[in-house]
Amino acid sequence: MYRSHNCGELRIADVDSQVTLSGWVQKSRDKGFMAWVDLRDRYGVTQLIFDDSRTDASIMQAAKSLGREFVIQVKGTVIERESKNANMPTGDIEVLVTELTVLNESQTPPFTIEDETDGGEDIRMKYRYLDIRRNPVKNSLIFRHKVTQEVRNYLSNLDFCEIETPYLIKSTPEGARDFVVPSRMNPGQFYALPQSPQTFKQLLMVAGMDKYFQIVKCFRDEDLRADRQPEFTQIDCEMSFIEQEDILQVFEGLTRHLLKEIHHIEIDSFPRMTYDEAMRTYGNDKPDIRFGMKFGELNAVAQHKEFAIFNNAELVVGIAVPGAALYTRKQIDGLIDWVKRPQVGASGMVYCKYENDGTFKSSVDKFYDQADLAKWAEATGANPGDLILILSGPANQTRSQLSALRMELGNQMGLRKPNEFAPLWVIDFPLLEWDEDTQRYHAMHHPFTSPKKEDMHLLDTDPGKVRANAYDLVLNGNEIGGGSIRIHDKETQALMFKHLGFTPEQAQDQFGFLMNAFQYGAPPHGGLAFGLDRLTAILGGQETIRDFIAFPKNNAGRDVMIDAPASIDASQLEELSLALQVK
Known part of the structure; x- marks a missing residue:
């Protein structure tokens, strides 16, 4: 013993x-x-x-x-x-x-196994098995286990059935890039690793398994960032004989359950916001509503003077930063420099102080009088003592820039408290989005998302205005889950493929198995998938996911611990019928 x-x-x-x-x-x-x-x-x-x-x-x-x-x-x-x-x-x-x-016995570790270690991220990633011995990482993995168990308990108690779907599937052209796997038994042919179990869970609905879930690995060969990995884990769910409201209620319930069981927090309000409102008010489709600073559009009150920068802009928009009229010029210049960074891309910023005595002092006093600036304050909801920050330019780009600034200010001012949780449903996403590179429409979610019935007539005349039966669950400024009501009849699915640029032959080749299944009595169905890595990190008070994954990849998609990806022997390439190109 x-x-x-x-x-x-x-x-x-x-x-x-x-x-x-x-x-x-x-x-x-x-x-x-x-x-x-x-x-x-x-x-x-x-x-x-x-x-x-x-x-x-x-x-x-x-x-x-x-x-x-x-x-x-x-x-x-x-x-x-x-x-x-x-x-x-x-x-x-x-x-x-x-x-x-x-x-x-043990060699001396390359960094101290302490909560506050002297090891940098690169060395800790290389020796991840040592890093896991430290309490912060170990406790994050245990926390992930607890979240996973609570998810299983909640869904199982609602009669969801956990079913595994294949990892070796067929590559499809929609969505992110696939990881492909050569087949030795079928020379010149390839499997793909699944970006999600989407088509299989729809087939399970056709099969009568009306409540499915799976905690499943998914794979996307795309650029990485702090909250994205080439392999990630989804809580993947699908239900039959439901409408959108049924799904929102079930997964509001799951989120409430997790917050109650893990943090002993009761959440009553899950506000809902349309995609258009989120973009107009916060500049992105996953707003953090733990704090204010809603956007105020200023075109009507800022484009009547001789200030060419505003007059030539598609959009003039601002936010009121509470209590920031006390900021020094050095602090304001720091914010201007921040928005001019390449990652944000603004060319400059206008500011206006709403002084406590009710007067205004702006960086453009040469062009605007006190009455003009009072209208800016009204449009942005500013109060005495606030600082109004304004950006202008192309609408989408400017909203994105101001959104980034709003989030940065939320961090600087301590408004994004990790122990506060503010969920939000964003609904009514566009069905399609235009891609300038390919000069065609792409599905904003995926090709199986159902259009809203009242917008179906726009598919042929104005497809960009068609709304989808799609929804995202946002928590603290992060999308933690998303889904849609699916198309469940062959005719609508064929119409969707047509508007995505598929010929009937291409649609049959790529998705014929699903189209054929729809001929055998597919029920109305829909679902949602949570990103388990991100959900766990946010519940754990973090926004980066690496410490909640046992063996993560770095920003280049490499596992520096096992040195992967790596070359393989020429004999293996030959066995897989892949030509080895020698330089």
Whole structure:
């Protein structure tokens, strides 16, 4: 028996007990006649004590030779500590060691295995198995497990059935790039790794499995950022004989359940906002509504004077920053420099201070009088003491820039509190979006999203105005889930493929299996998928997902720990019927 107890469970009630513990040496302290070792496992830390008067000399010598991260087993007696440590659960006791066995020695780790480590991200990614020993990462993975278990419990109690779908599927041209897998048994042909189980879960609805879910790996060969990985995990769900309202209620319930069980927070309000309103009011389709600073459009009150920058702009729009009229010129210049960074791309910014005495002071006083500036304050909802910040230019680009500034100010002012949760449904997305590069429409979500019935007549005349039965669930400024009511009849699906530029032959080749299935009684159905990595990170008070994934990739899509992706042998390429090009 390697251990009778773990390193986090012994308490004062265990004094005089004989115990066996195993774990890693966190650190040791040698006072000559006495030594202490902190022994760590997944569950916590227990202090071990060795002294000349009570410990065998050979054990004492062995204890003093222990290095960090040595794996050891000890046997001994639980005793009360003279100097208690109220900051650790086992701080009232220590173990007087009578037997010590070194199970495995360790090299000195490349960084300290402490909560506050000296290791940079690159080195910790390379030695991820050591990084996971640290409490912040270990606890994030345990937290992810808890979230996953609560999801399974909630959905299972609603009669959802967990069903696995294939990982080796057919490549499709829509959406992000596929990861492809060559088939040795079928030379020159390839599988693709799924970007989602979309078509399979729709087939399960045709099959009568009316409530499906799966916690599933998905794969997208696209550019990475802090909250995106080439492989990620979805909570994938689908339901039959439902309308949009049914789905919103079920997954509001799941979100409430998670917040209650994990954070003991009751959330009553899940406001709803159309896509158009979100873009107009916040500049993006996943607004953080924990704080204000809603957009105020100023064209009508700013384009009547001789200020050419505003007069020539498609959109003039501003926000009121609460209490920021006290900002110094240096602070305001810092914000101007921030929006002019290449990542944001603004050419400049106009500001107006709404002083506490009711007067205004702006960077464009040469062009606008106090009455004009009062209208700016009214349009942006500014109060005395606020600072109005204004951007102008092409509408979509300017909204995006002001949205980025709003979020930056939310961070700077401490308005985006990680322990506050504000969910929001964004609904009525456009069905299609125009792509300038390909000069055709693409599905904003995917080709199986149902158009709103009242907009069907616009498909032939003005397809860009057709709204979709699509919805996203937003939490704290992050999209945590999205879905739609699906097309469930062959005729509408064929019409959708037509407007996406597929010929009938291409549609049959790519999706004939789904079109054929629809001929055998497909029920009305729809679904939603949560991004588990992102959901877990936000529930855990973070916005980057890496610490909630056991073995993540870096920003270049590489696993630096195992050095992947990597080249393969010429013999493997030959076996897969792939030509090896030698430079």
